[in-house]
Every structure is written in C-alpha cells, then in structure tokens.
Amino acid sequence: MRRIPGLPVPHFKNTAQNAPDTIPAPEEVTLPMKMHGGKPARPVVSAGDSVKIGQLIGEADGRVSSPVHASVSGKIKSMSDIDGLAGEKAVSITIASDGEQSVYEDIAPVNVTNTEEFLKAVKDSGVVGLGGAGYPTAPKLTLKEGAELDYILINGAECEPYITSDTRTMVDDAGYVWEGALLLKEYIKPKNIVICIEDNKPEAIKKMRGLSAGVKGVEVRALPSMYPQGERKVLVYNITGRIVPEGGRLTDVGCIVINCTTVAVIAKYIKTGMPLVSRCVTVDGTAVKSPKNVIAPIGTPIRELFSFCGGLKDDVKKIILGGPMMGRAVPNLDVPIVKVTNAVLAFSAKEAGSAEPSNCIKCGRCIAKCPMSLMPSHIEEAFLLKKVEQLKAYKVNMCAECACCAYLCPAKRPLSQVMALSKNMLWEALKS
Numbered sequence: 406m407r408r409i410p411g412l413p414v415p416h417f418k419n420t421a422q423n424a425p426d427t428i429p430a431p432e433e434v435t436l437p438m439k440m441h442g443g444k445p446a447r448p449v450v451s452a453g454d455s456v457k458i459g460q461l462i463g464e465a466d467g468r469v470s471s472p473v474h475a476s477v478s479g480k481i482k483s484m485s486d487i488d489g490l491a492g493e494k495a496v497s498i499t500i501a502s503d504g505e506q507s508v509y510e511d512i513a514p515v516n517v518t519n520t521e522e523f524l525k526a527v528k529d530s531g532v533v534g535l536g537g538a539g540y541p542t543a544p545k546l547t548l549k550e551g552a553e554l555d556y557i558l559i560n561g562a563e564c565e566p567y568i569t570s571d572t573r574t575m576v577d578d579a580g581y582v583w584e585g586a587l588l589l590k591e592y593i594k595p596k597n598i599v600i601c602i603e604d605n606k607p608e609a610i611k612k613m614r615g616l617s618a619g620v621k622g623v624e625v626r627a628l629p630s631m632y633p634q635g636e637r638k639v640l641v642y643n644i645t646g647r648i649v650p651e652g653g654r655l656t657d658v659g660c661i662v663i664n665c666t667t668v669a670v671i672a673k674y675i676k677t678g679m680p681l682v683s684r685c686v687t688v689d690g691t692a693v694k695s696p697k698n699v700i701a702p703i704g705t706p707i708r709e710l711f712s713f714c715g716g717l718k719d720d721v722k723k724i725i726l727g728g729p730m731m732g733r734a735v736p737n738l739d740v741p742i743v744k745v746t747n748a749v750l751a752f753s754a755k756e757a758g759s760a761e762p763s764n765c766i767k768c769g770r771c772i773a774k775c776p777m778s779l780m781p782s783h784i785e786e787a788f789l790l791k792k793v794e795q796l797k798a799y800k801v802n803m804c805a806e807c808a809c810c811a812y813l814c815p816a817k818r819p820l821s822q823v824m825a826l827s828k829n830m831l832w833e834a835l836k837s
Contacts, residue, residue, distance in 0.1 A: 409639050409776045411631030412809055414730070416605060417566040417689075425573055425685045425698035428713045430477050430502050434704030436462065437487075439495035440743040441533040442540040443469030448496060454481045459679050460509040462498055465528060471541040471744075472531045475500060476682040476702035478507040500704070512678040523592035530674035531681040531744070536560055536571070536635065536664035537727055539745040542671070545661060546593055555659035557595040558644055559586060559668055561602040561609060562628060562635030565728030568748040570685040573698050574666045575602065575609035578673075583616040585668030586623060588675065595661070598623045599644055605630040632730065633807040637662040639776050651803055666747075686742055688714045690750035692721035701742060707749050708738035723757035725750045730808045760817040771810035771820060777803045781810035781820045788827040793834040801827045 439445035446463030456462060456475040463473035482501040486494050515526045528543035548554060559582070563571040575582055586598055600613050604627045613625045626644065628634055638649045640662055647658040655661055670681050684703055689696040694715035701710060707724070711717050725732040726746055742749065771781040780799055787795035801824065808821040 408629075408643050411564075411629075411634060411639070411776065412774060412812060413630075414566055414632045414812070416630065418569050418572070418605065419567070419689055420687055420696050420698050421569045421572050421606070423569070423573075423696075423698050424577055425570075425700045426713070427700045428705070428709060430504065430506055430702060431705045431709045433479075433482060433499055433501045434477050434702050435487075435497050435499045435706070435741045436473055436476065436704040437495050437497045437741075437743060438463045438473055440473065440539065440703075440745065441471040442538070443467065443471070443544075445495050446470060446473045448484060448498060450481050450498065452481050452484055455479070456481065456500060457507045457509040458682055459512045462500075465541075469541055469544050471533050472529065472680070473498075474531055474680045474682050475509070476704050477502040478505050479503040508679075514678050515675045517588075517592070517675055520592045520594075523588065526675055527671055529680065530671060532667055532670045532674070533681075533744050534664055535666040535670065535684075535745060535747065536563075537731065537745050537747060538637075538664075542663065542667055545663070546589075548593070548656065552656060553659055554593065554595040554656070554661065555597060556641075556645055556661070557589050557593065557598045558640055558660060558662045559589075559598065559600045559665050560635055560637070560640060560662050561600060561606070561613075561665040562640065563606070564603060564630070564632045564634040564636075565730050565732075565748075566632075567689045567750055568687050568728050570687045570698060570747045571665050572606050572609055573685055574669050575606070576612060578669045579609075579612040579616060581669035581672040581676075582613070582665050584676070585670075585672035586617075588672060589663075589668070590622065593661075596622065600625045600665070601628055601635075601640060601644060602626070603628050603630040603634055633776055633805065633809065636776060636805050636807055638805065651800060681744060684742060684744070684746055686710060686746055687748040687750075689748065690725075690752045691756050692718045692751035692753045694718060703744060704741045706739050706741055707735065710742070710749050711738070711751065717751055718753065720753040720755075721751050722754040723752050725752070730812065731806060762817045762819060765816055765818060768815060770813040770815070774809050774813055776807060776809065777805055779804060781824060782818075784827050785818065785820060785823045788823050788830065791830070793831060796827050796831045801831055804828060 447466040457478040479502040811821040
C-alpha cells in the first residue's frame with residue numbers, strides 16, 4: 406500500500422533516554438478552565454477556598470467539555486479572565502501552594518463494570534487528547550448506536566522533533582498503557598487495536614510487544630520515522646488504507662485514534678482515582694542549559710521548568726509550547742503548562758530567526774509533499790486576494806496545519822500561518 410508522503414525531518418530526540426524527574430511544587434499554579442476543545446469547565450470554587458491535589462475545581466460544562474482538578478494543595482488565590490494563547494479569554498484559577506502537597510480525601514480507585522461506567526470514568530478523569538489536539542476523550546470514545554468500530558489506533562508515533570514525553574510514557578509507564586489498551590478492548594470493543602510507534606523508539610516497541618504477545622486483536626506496528634506520521638488522518642491511512650472524507654470524522658471509516666499517554670492516564674485514574682493533575686514535559690532546545698523530561702503539576706509556569714533544567718542561555722530568542730513544527734510561541738515565562746503541553750522548547754537566535762520571504766518560484770514542493778494532497782501555494786494566492794470561494798474549492802478546511810509546506814518552501818513563504826488564516830477566513834464566511 407502506498408503511504409502518504411512525509412518528511413524526513415531531523416529527530417533531535419536528545420532526551421529519549423532521560424527518565425523524567427519530578428520538579429518541586431511551584432509557589433503557585435494557574436489553571437485555565439479551557440485546556441481542551443469544546444466548552445470551558447465551570448468553576449466550582451471561590452477565592453479563599455482551600456483545595457487539595459485531585460479535588461474538582463472546574464466541572465465539565467456539557468458533553469464536549471472536560472473537568473479541571475487542583476494540581477497542588479493550598480488556597481485559591483484568584484480567579485481571573487486572562488487571555489489564552491489563542492487570543493480568546495477564559496477563566497483561570499490560581500492556587501497558592503501550601504507546600505504540603507496533600508491529596509484530596511475522596512481519591513479512591515474507580516469501579517468500572519460496563520461501557521457506561523467506563524465512559525463516565527474517562528470523563529471524570531479530566532483526560533483529553535494529550536498529543537496536542539486537546540479534544541475531550543469521553544465523547545471521542547462514545548459511539549453512535551449501531552456503529553461498528555474496526556480499529557482503535559493507539560498513537561505513539563511522536564513524530565515531531567525534540568519531543569520524547571510520549572516515548573517515556575511507553576517506556577516508564579508501559580504497564581498503564583497496556584492496561585488502558587485492555588480497558589478499551591473490553592468496553593469500547595473494537596475489532597482491532599494497533600499500537601503505532603515510529604521505528605526510532607526501539608525500547609518502547611520492545612516493551613509494548615512484550616506486553617501484547619499472544620493477545621488476539623492487539624498488534625504493535627513499527628512505522629517509518631517520518632513527519633507527520635502521527636497526524637490522525639495520516640495514521641489512519643497508513644495503517645488501514647482508509648480515507649477520512651471531507652468534513653467527516655474518523656468513526657465514519659470505523660476508526661478512533663487515541664494518544665498513548667491519554668490511554669495511560671485513563672488506566673491510572675481507574676486504578677488509583679487520581680485524575681489528570683500533572684504532565685510529563687520535554688524541556689529542550691538549543692537555549693536550554695540541561696535538557697530533560699520533567700513531571701510537573703499542570704498550571705506550573707514554564708519559568709519553573711527552565712529553572713529546574715539549569716536555566717536558559719543568554720541568547721534565547723524564541724520559546725515554544727509543543728514541537729517546532731506545530732507548537733506555539735509564547736510571549737513570556739509566566740505562561741503555564743496545560744493539559745496538552747508535551748514539550749517546552751527554547752531556541753537561540755541562530756535557530757529561531759525569521760527569514761525574509763521572497764516571491765514564490767512555483768517549484769511545487771509544497772504541493773508534492775502535502776499529506777492532505779492540497780495546494781498551499783494556490784491557497785496562499787486565494788487568501789491574499791480574499792477569494793473565499795476558491796479557498797472552499799481548494800478544500801483548505803482539510804489542512805492539518807502540519808507546516809510541511811512552510812518547512813520545504815525555498816522562498817520562505819509563511820505558508821503554515823496562511824493556511825490557518827485561510828481556514829479562519831472560510832469559516833467566518835460560512836457563518837455569515
């Protein structure tokens with residue numbers, strides 16, 4: 406079967422062999438009520454309230470929403486309406502730590518005996534797509550009545566450069582990944598489960614194959630290391646040969662893709678009762694003095710992570726949450742890590758300087774290597790001319806925003822940003 410074309414981007418998996426270290430609890434954490442797709446969580450605490458680790462501080466507000474839990478013990482310092490990274494406003498709760506890291510008394514293993522109880526546990530855990538997408542996991546796993554599910558693909562590709570936090574999950578928490586896979590097998594009942602890992606992660610592949618040996622309906626697939634192997638539609642095609650239709654969902658072709666760390670969190674919550682309150686984060690980049698994987702409470706300011714890794718070098722130019730291909734630059738070191746933060750990267754001016762774009766030379770590289778078979782150069786032209794109908798005809802809404810086009814462009818056109826802005830232009834036009 407022909408695979409979707411990808412890019413052999415440099416791996417830079419510098420921390421792949423670094424088991425994560427747990428950082429001390431920061432003096433305070435800031436927890437946005439919107440760390441996921443859908444509606445923000447609704448606060449259930451007030452300023453001055455005492456809270457403990459794992460205690461609910463924001464309840465899910467609707468089907469596509471996710472609860473938020475205290476990641477440190479202490480007192481609610483403030484509740485503010487601050488700008489998020491996406492430019493939208495959302496309520497955030499700041500907790501001043503008491504330094505005791507006391508666990509909430511009601512934390513206990515969760516009894517699950519059927520699919521309904523399992524889906525409730527997934528929702529109550531606060532887990533979302535931890536590969537970066539952030540969509541609440543419970544609605545993703547909720548199938549329409551009569552729907553058949555052929556595949557659950559557990560995504561351990563981790564194809565972005567630098568990031569190794571999922572790799573460490575599959576190595577250090579392999580048992581929880583496997584228990585989560587068995588829970589999905591029992592309660593969601595797919596015909597097949599495929600654990601998908603790029604072949605540059607041999608230790609993770611070995612562990613997963615050892616655990617799954619002889620289990621019917623579960624397979625570990627070693628995939629070529631290429632970018633964007635872990636993009637959900639790319640993964641579905643490269644494993645099953647199925648094409649997700651325009652405007653369709655993965656379940657329309659009998660598939661679900663779920664991140665390996667998401668799977669581990671589900672299993673850990675059911676076994677211990679502790680919801681999602683911390684994250685393993687890769688701290689790396691040319692401006693970081695001592696790159697590491699660290700486990701930190703959600704809401705920890707990124708300055709604390711850098712400090713734990715020896716601090717930043719003097720020539721730091723850009724800081725990114727996520728990977729260098731799809732991550733977002735941050736304005737300052739007070740930005741907190743959130744549920745979907747799998748990496749915090751800092752780069753020097755040499756790597757992060759912006760090149761001056763020149764005119765498109767019509768080389769077609771962006772078209773040849775687009776995993777969605779789009780025409781980024783044509784889309785850019787339509788965007789600049791504000792031709793919405795052409796954007797629709799060029800199917801810009803199918804763009805995965807993987808940045809392959811910008812990475813390859815010899816003219817250094819800002820194609821990745823243009824693709825995102827083009828999608829917004831089309832959506833706004835369709836709403837009006």
